[in-house]
Amino acid sequence: MSTRPRRPAAPAPSASSQRRYRRPRKDPVRLVAHQALRAVQERDAYANLVLPPLLAKARRAGELDARDAALATELVYGALRHQGTYRAVLAACVDRPLDRVDPPVLDVLVLGTHQVLGTRIPSHAAVSTAVELARSVLGDGRAKFVNAVLRKVARHGLEEWLAQIAPEWERDPEGYLSVVHSHPRWVVSALWDALGGDRAGIEALLAADNQRPGVTLAARPGRTTAGELLRGGSGGAGAGAADGEGEGELAAGRWSPYAVRLAHGGDPAALAAVRDGRAGVQDEGSQLTALALAAAPLGGGPDARWLDLCAGPGGKAALLAGLAAERGALLVAAEKQPHRARLVARALAGTPGPYQVITADGTRPPWRPGTFDRVLADVPCTGLGALRRRPEARWRRRPQDLARLGPLQRELLRRALESARPGGVVAYVTCSPHLAETRAVVADVLHRPPAGLAAEPLDARPLLPGVPGLGDGPGVQLWPHLHGTDAMHLTLLRRTR
Numbered sequence: 353m354s355t356r357p358r359r360p361a362a363p364a365p366s367a368s369s370q371r372r373y374r375r376p377r378k379d380p381v382r383l384v385a386h387q388a389l390r391a392v393q394e395r396d397a398y399a400n401l402v403l404p405p406l407l408a409k410a411r412r413a414g415e416l417d418a419r420d421a422a423l424a425t426e427l428v429y430g431a432l433r434h435q436g437t438y439r440a441v442l443a444a445c446v447d448r449p450l451d452r453v454d455p456p457v458l459d460v461l462v463l464g465t466h467q468v469l470g471t472r473i474p475s476h477a478a479v480s481t482a483v484e485l486a487r488s489v490l491g492d493g494r495a496k497f498v499n500a501v502l503r504k505v506a507r508h509g510l511e512e513w514l515a516q517i518a519p520e521w522e523r524d525p526e527g528y529l530s531v532v533h534s535h536p537r538w539v540v541s542a543l544w545d546a547l548g549g550d551r552a553g554i555e556a557l558l559a560a561d562n563q564r565p566g567v568t569l570a571a572r573p574g575r576t577t578a579g580e581l582l583r584g585g586s587g588g589a590g591a592g593a594a595d596g597e598g599e600g601e602l603a604a605g606r607w608s609p610y611a612v613r614l615a616h617g618g619d620p621a622a623l624a625a626v627r628d629g630r631a632g633v634q635d636e637g638s639q640l641t642a643l644a645l646a647a648a649p650l651g652g653g654p655d656a657r658w659l660d661l662c663a664g665p666g667g668k669a670a671l672l673a674g675l676a677a678e679r680g681a682l683l684v685a686a687e688k689q690p691h692r693a694r695l696v697a698r699a700l701a702g703t704p705g706p707y708q709v710i711t712a713d714g715t716r717p718p719w720r721p722g723t724f725d726r727v728l729a730d731v732p733c734t735g736l737g738a739l740r741r742r743p744e745a746r747w748r749r750r751p752q753d754l755a756r757l758g759p760l761q762r763e764l765l766r767r768a769l770e771s772a773r774p775g776g777v778v779a780y781v782t783c784s785p786h787l788a789e790t791r792a793v794v795a796d797v798l799h800r801p802p803a804g805l806a807a808e809p810l811d812a813r814p815l816l817p818g819v820p821g822l823g824d825g826p827g828v829q830l831w832p833h834l835h836g837t838d839a840m841h842l843t844l845l846r847r848t849r
């Protein structure tokens with residue numbers, strides 16, 4: 353017989369409480385958004401990977417239509433991007449430090465704050481949908497807490513809150529920018545160092561990081577052209593599009609002759625040219641770095657062998673392979689991670705010229721030094737130049753990442769230079785503008801190049817024709833607020849000995 357004391361029987365609900373109790377309203381948009389936020393915060397998942405299957409499942413179950421899915425996406429991305437600002441607001445509304453609020457509760461609060469302060473959802477609906485969500489996933493007790501906090505949040509608009517909670521610009525400009533534009537302080541500081549200039553510039557950059565970027569396609573040379581994609585005619589983007597859902601409007605790129613921009617909301621996977629690999633999704637800044645390498649003047653000699661040292665997942669390799677094919681050159685695409693090498697192979701399938709994909713550690717290359725005429729070293733980096741695309745990245749990155757990546761970036765650039773022949777050209781590329789990953793790496797390697805080797809920087813600016821605001825050279829830095837691209841960095845080096 354069990355010795356465990358029996359719980360006293362729960363008192364029967366009174367008639368009035370029976371009348372008052374109502375099941376929480378099931379709201380698939382908020383449930384999916386909260387699930388995605390939880391996965392990102394708890395399991396370090398990526399929003400762009402975790403959200404689509406959740407949406408697809410809810411759509412299959414008939415719980416969401418296309419508009420609901422768009423709203424859920426906006427809520428997740430908005431809450432993740434602006435959570436720095438929202439947490440500062442919440443800190444003023446909660447009577448304990450936020451790190452003592454249960455993470456699932458905090459996620460509901462951040463989502464609710466985004467609805468209240470960052471969307472056009474009327475305040476009362478924004479609060480009540482968040483409270484219903486809390487009732488569904490947290491229970492009635494914690495829903496009361498959510499209700500009390502969000503009512504406080506809803507007392508002011510965003511501008512009023514910022515006036516109250518952001519440090520004064522004159523006293524602490526980085527603290528101000530960090531709260532107003534929702535970036536960690538160390539990221540604000542690093543971006544400002546790289547950008548230089550005045551308040552207007554850094555504010556424009558941080559604001560651009562908070563905008564969802566449009567989708568850009570690259571027409572793969574030898575397989576299609578931007579014109580063909582734009583016409584959508586035979587072999588073009590629209591040909592064979594299954595349901596028309598992704599077709600949206602297409603517009604020419606701003607800078608790259610291979611670029612085509614897809615109107616907001618367009619789904620590239622619905623385009624036949626993307627599905628069959630004639631075009632790929634690729635930011636225009638990435639296209640420009642590959643095009644500059646292909647156009648860089650060699651110091652004489654052949655132009656027959658090109659190398660992509662860090663090729664996964666293969667966006668730049670696919671563009672380079674097409675350009676190499678036009679010249680009858682071979683592209684070797686190397687990648688350390690086998691699963692990413694498979695993605696490269698998929699991106700290159702159908703290339704009209706010769707190419708090889710190999711799984712190799714670029715710091716211990718299996719080829720002989722001096723083999724290649726053109727080398728791309730698109731090294732692993734913090735990705736601080738692509739914050740528009742990855743809403744969670746700014747919160748996940750740490751200054752310590754720079755210390756981890758720095759030696760690898762230097763090593764890969766050294767091996768890239770060794771892999772080029774004298775007269776050959778190397779493009780050092782990062783999707784980060786952080787000076788520790790860009791100029792510092794190049795300066796260190798030029799200062800202490802591999803034994804017996806020398807290299808000189810080439811002015812990269814003329815190789816990005818028509819692109820304004822590229823600075824003093826010789827390397828170039830692209831910016832979201834100036835060029836509408838990711839903040840890609842490119843330095844071109846020519847081996848002289």
Ligand SMILES: C[S@@+](CC[C@H](N)C(=O)[O-])C[C@H]1O[C@@H](n2cnc3c(N)ncnc32)[C@H](O)[C@@H]1O
Nearest residue numbers: 662663664665666667668688713714730731732
């Ligand atoms: C910035 S990404 C390259 C992006 C690629 N160029 C594109 O446009 O799709 C860097 C790549 O380098 C790979 N990588 C990291 N360490 C490497 C190494 N030692 N040798 C070769 N590849 C490496 C990573 O797995 C990652 O796929």
